[in-house]
Ligand SMILES: NC(=O)C1=CN([C@@H]2O[C@H](COP(=O)(O)OP(=O)(O)OC[C@H]3O[C@@H](n4cnc5c(N)ncnc54)[C@H](OP(=O)(O)O)[C@@H]3O)[C@@H](O)[C@H]2O)C=CC1
Ligand SMILES: CC(=O)[C@@H](O)[C@H](O)COP(=O)(O)O
């Protein structure tokens with residue numbers, strides 16, 4: 001049976017990789033909907049190639065820009081707006097939703113897919129970080145299937161027992177080993193980070209990814225977000241997750257058991273592997289990724305993360321431990337900080353400082369509803385912007 005796939009964030013790095021895998025298996029998958037924010041040109045090319053039922057842009061002018069690139073009578077309906085994003089994600093004619101919008105903007109459509117009981121392929125880690133308990137509850141209540149796409153979490157999923165029920169002890173699990181590349185500035189000292197440029201920060205040593213996640217990898221905030229993501233996905237605590245720097249990015253993460261066994265998933269640093277896994281699970285399909293040649297790779301290295309030089313990892317651990325609205329605040333402040341760094345308005349080293357200042361100012365509340373999360377997100381963004389409107393020195397004080 002052909003399964004209908006919606007790709008939220010189709011024009012991004014994960015979106016394009018997903019379309020690449022789908023195109024290899026026309027007998028299994030067809031594209032139901034493709035969405036984007038601003039890149040009408042790319043979305044139109046994708047629409048012409050994959051002929052989805054729907055294409056959705058964030059606003060009207062974007063939708064018009066897509067429409068005028070399509071020939072008269074083209075069957076794809078072009079919609080716009082946040083409601084339309086959520087509508088296609090929860091549509092009865094879609095079976096699988098790839099959640100690959102970057103940042104908090106992905107929360108509402110991802111939640112719509114969860115509530116509607118879809119197979120949710122979750123790349124958009126920020127949605128889980130900002131609203132973990134709500135998101136996991138929506139998956140449960142909606143009867144959805146949640147498949148982690150983030151490479152580490154996909155590796156952990158593959159290395160856990162088949163019927164893992166959310167508790168370590170019954171399965172003899174001791175801990176999760178979450179691997180990190182260390183990013184482009186691995187081994188650098190704080191003073192060297194002062195003058196780094198956005199171009200240097202987005203040049204990830206192993207992965208080709210969007211700008212925001214690339215900066216997160218450089219600050220180690222990506223590993224902090226992933227630590228929180230692991231705690232929500234696998235129902236564990238931060239002290240059960242050890243971050244291990246592995247510069248080759250070939251071992252995508254591991255699970256350690258009480259008998260001394262360690263299970264791992266290895267592969268080329270290419271997101272088409274976890275994407276193919278999520279699409280086909282529990283079956284396996286080809287992904288276009290070349291086989292691993294261990295002799296060519298030659299060696300695997302490991303080291304501890306430098307949490308002093310890269311304080312974002314500790315900030316994320318603190319946010320999860322405080323709980324409530326604090327992970328929402330961590331995520332929102334980080335999004336503002338990364339945007340400011342990419343726009344060359346703050347130096348790289350101000351990213352963790354700004355996130356910490358916003359967290360320090362936050363009075364945590366229990367997350368009772370989506371509204372609580374959205375209010376905390378809004379508060380943190382405003383707070384970060386206010387701090388940025390003062391001088392950078394004030395942020396750094
Ligand atoms: N890239 C990777 O290898 C990995 C990514 N992830 C996660 O997957 C997600 C996507 O990452 P990546 O593909 O790299 O990001 P990209 O920046 O490459 O793509 C982001 C996508 O989201 C769309 N988008 C941006 N803002 C909005 C918005 N406000 N509303 C609706 N759509 C929006 C963009 O549209 P447009 O192009 O029109 O701007 C684009 O399609 C992130 O959460 C990231 O952390 C996780 C693991 C690996
Ligand atoms: C591909 C992927 O999953 C990214 O999250 C990647 O892991 C980033 O690498 P580091 O954050 O380990 O540098």
Ligand SMILES: [Mn+2]
Pocket residue numbers: 150151152226
């Ligand atoms: Mn990852």
